[in-house]
Amino acid sequence: MNCEEVKGVLSKINDVLEENKLYLTELDAAIGDGDHGLNMSKGFKALVKKVAEITKDDLGEIFKASGMALLSNVGGAAGPLYGTAFLKSVAVINKKSSMDINDFINVLEISLDGIKMRGKSKEGEKTIIDALAPAIKSGKAAIKENRNEKEVLKAIEEGARKGMEETKNIIATKGRASYLGERSIGHQDPGATSLYFILKAVAESV
Amino acid sequence: MVGIVVVSHSAIVAEGVKEIAAQMAPEVNIQCAGGTFDGRIGSDADKIFKAIERAYSEDGVLVFFDLGSSRMNAEIAIELLEDYKKEKVKIVYGPLVEGTLLAAVDSSINKKLDYIKSSLENMKSKKD
Numbered sequence: 001m002n003c004e005e006v007k008g009v010l011s012k013i014n015d016v017l018e019e020n021k022l023y024l025t026e027l028d029a030a031i032g033d034g035d036h037g038l039n040m041s042k043g044f045k046a047l048v049k050k051v052a053e054i055t056k057d058d059l060g061e062i063f064k065a066s067g068m069a070l071l072s073n074v075g076g077a078a079g080p081l082y083g084t085a086f087l088k089s090v091a092v093i094n095k096k097s098s099m100d101i102n103d104f105i106n107v108l109e110i111s112l113d114g115i116k117m118r119g120k121s122k123e124g125e126k127t128i129i130d131a132l133a134p135a136i137k138s139g140k141a142a143i144k145e146n147r148n149e150k151e152v153l154k155a156i157e158e159g160a161r162k163g164m165e166e167t168k169n170i171i172a173t174k175g176r177a178s179y180l181g182e183r184s185i186g187h188q189d190p191g192a193t194s195l196y197f198i199l200k201a202v203a204e205s206v
Numbered sequence: 207m208v209g210i211v212v213v214s215h216s217a218i219v220a221e222g223v224k225e226i227a228a229q230m231a232p233e234v235n236i237q238c239a240g241g242t243f244d245g246r247i248g249s250d251a252d253k254i255f256k257a258i259e260r261a262y263s264e265d266g267v268l269v270f271f272d273l274g275s276s277r278m279n280a281e282i283a284i285e286l287l288e289d290y291k292k293e294k295v296k297i298v299y300g301p302l303v304e305g306t307l308l309a310a311v312d313s314s315i316n317k318k319l320d321y322i323k324s325s326l327e328n329m330k331s332k333k334d
Contacts, residue, residue: 033247071282075248077275080282083251118278175274 001206002098003057009205010051010066014044016201017194024197028190031177035076036190043074043082060094063087063107077175078191081115081128088114101149104202108136108156119174126172126184131192134163135199153203160196167192208313208322209235209261212306213254213271213280217241223270227306231314236306237261249276254283258295266294266319268326270306294319300326 001009017024017040025037047069054061067086071079092106093099099107112132116122123133138159142152167189175191177184210227214220220240228236239257242248254269254276261267269284271277277297284295296319298305305326312322 035246035248039248071279072243072250072252075242075244075246075250077278079248080251080275080278083282118281119274 001100003054003059003062006059006062006099007051007054009202010044010062011048012205013198013201014041014048016197016204017041017044020197024190024194027188027193031172031180031184031187032190033076033176036078036194039074039076039078040194043070043079046070046073057097058094059096059099060090063090063093077119078128078194080118081191084114084118085111101143101152104153105136105139105143108132108139112136121174124170125174126167126170126177126189126192127174128189128191128195130167130170130189131160131163131195131199134166135160135195138162150203150206153199153206157196157200157203160192160199164188164192164196207234207263207316208265208309208319209237209263209267210306210309210313211237211239211254211257211261211267211269211280212302213249213257213269213276214238214240214302215247215249215272215276217245219272223303223306226303227310230307231310234310234313235261235263236310249273249279251279251282251286254280255286258283258287258291262291262295264294265313266296268309268313268319268323269295269297270300270302270309271297272302296320296323298323298326300329305329 021037021041028034028036047066050065050069063086067083071083088110089107121127135156139156142155172178172184212220212223217240220238224236224238237257237260239254242250269280280297309322
């Protein structure tokens, strides 16, 4: 996938988040501060605009601009978390003009490390991590079975979906929802859900 | 004198905390980074970065925050600083209102950065 195609995927992510803005906000209103939908939509709109200005054939530049756009336009906890994910990813795709499925797995893995570091968080705390970690696991398993690119992306999406649904059963111990304790049970995590939408958009646009 | 930055999800909270601390130590450089760039509730790495720059001197800066995402944005703001400034800017894991107040008083009597930070993190609330 070349730089223009990556920009196309980012734009598709923006569309999917826009479509689901109200849904994300509803999820967040139940256990958080109710701004996740709006924040993600603001952030990705700014991201798409920034990325369109890049003329260099370098994925590193695209990811760096994406990370900075999210950092300064999201507002909620998602800004520093998704922003860090994009900025950390620069290390694995810098100076490249195209990426394949293995690069994408590397991007997801370093993003996971970045999000864990920034959020001082781990699996099982009802966060983005609970969708991202199983997505990577499922993608890697598909690669091992020599499945084609499209199938691997579908496996990543499926892993994220299962992880996201599983967050309903977790008591939040990180972020605003942690103040609710047991009352957070039964609610799906908005961060895990936005991550699922992102990976779904990737799978659908390739 | 050590400078102080107050980070809150709310611009009003940040200003209020500054107001209380400044009453005790008006000579200390206290800067606010409350809310997002477009006036919403939230925190903003760029806003925090600019507040740190305004509060900065060779004596360093202590950054106080209210909730988790303010802490994350404060960390990012520090990472964006020039290298020689980074080590002189520290985030304090202590109470926001009392912590800022005590830091301001300590700073006004020329206590050093590390001393203030460690005394705040071991501090017991004086509310009771």
